Amino acid sequence: MSRSWGPRPRRRYVAPPRSPWRQLMDCGLTVIILGLLILLAARLDRVETRKAVGAAIVNDGDSITLGAERIRMRGIDAPEYTQTCRRNGADYACGALARQSLVRLIAGRPVSCTGWQRDRYGRLLGDCTAGGKDLNRAQVEAGWAVAFGDFESEEAIARAEKAGIWAGTFDQPRDWRDSHHGEVVERKHGTLASIGDAMREIFRFW
Missing domain, CATH: 1.20.5 (Single alpha-helices involved in coiled-coils or other helix-helix interfaces)
Incomplete structure (x- = not known):
């Protein structure tokens, strides 16, 4: 078989x-x-993205007005307009210089800002450009704003090069606001914070 x-x-x-x-x-x-x-x-x-475009009125180093829209530039924090810093043993008007820096960056060109969050004053937290230049990033690179939830690498370079306010000593803008105006400390609003806010908004039931 x-x-x-x-x-x-x-x-x-x-x-x-x-x-x-x-x-x-x-x-x-x-x-x-x-x-x-x-x-x-x-x-x-x-979670609706808003866009504002037009001629900018520069309020200070990190806030502008486009038409009826007030905008706080997202992820950065510049010295307040009346804030002073210290360099070479003397005080100087770093807040006014931060505003002048933003005016130079815009150079009279139309500004476009997009964003969807708002701060406690109702201002749009925006990413702004003029002539293709990222204004938020450029202010930090120039040393006239500190990283505020974003642009940490740009801040590190500006600090190493002693650009802008990094050429001397200064109070962090939010600390200066707290000590001079008693304002509630502002929460950082960079990329990670934006993602967290988006998730909270999506799953907020009322």
Whole structure:
């Protein structure tokens, strides 16, 4: 008698039928997922990006006005307009110089700002450009604003080169505001903070 050494036929696996309880659970899970997707789509409508374009009125080193829209430049913090810093043993008007720096960067060109968050004063937290130049980044690179949740590498370079306010000593703008005006310390508003705010807005039910 000859023996066959060929491959044995594979048995097809047949899944056992799902119980009515398991089917009900699967249907319930599907309904929950669909509901969450609908809710997510509805909340995304609230995270609306706004854009303002026009001739800028420069208020200080990190805030401008475009038409009726007041804008606080996102991710940076410049000395307040009346703030003074110290260099070579003497005080100087670093806040006014920070404003002048922004005026030079804009150079009379139209400014475009986009953003969706607002600060506690109702100002749009914006990323602004003029003539293709990133104004937020450029202010930090020039040493007339500090990183405020973003642009840390640009700040490190400005500090090493002793550019702008880094040529002397100064109070951090938010500390100066707190000591002179008693304002609540402003929360940083860089990229990570923006992501966190977006997630909170999406999942806020009211």
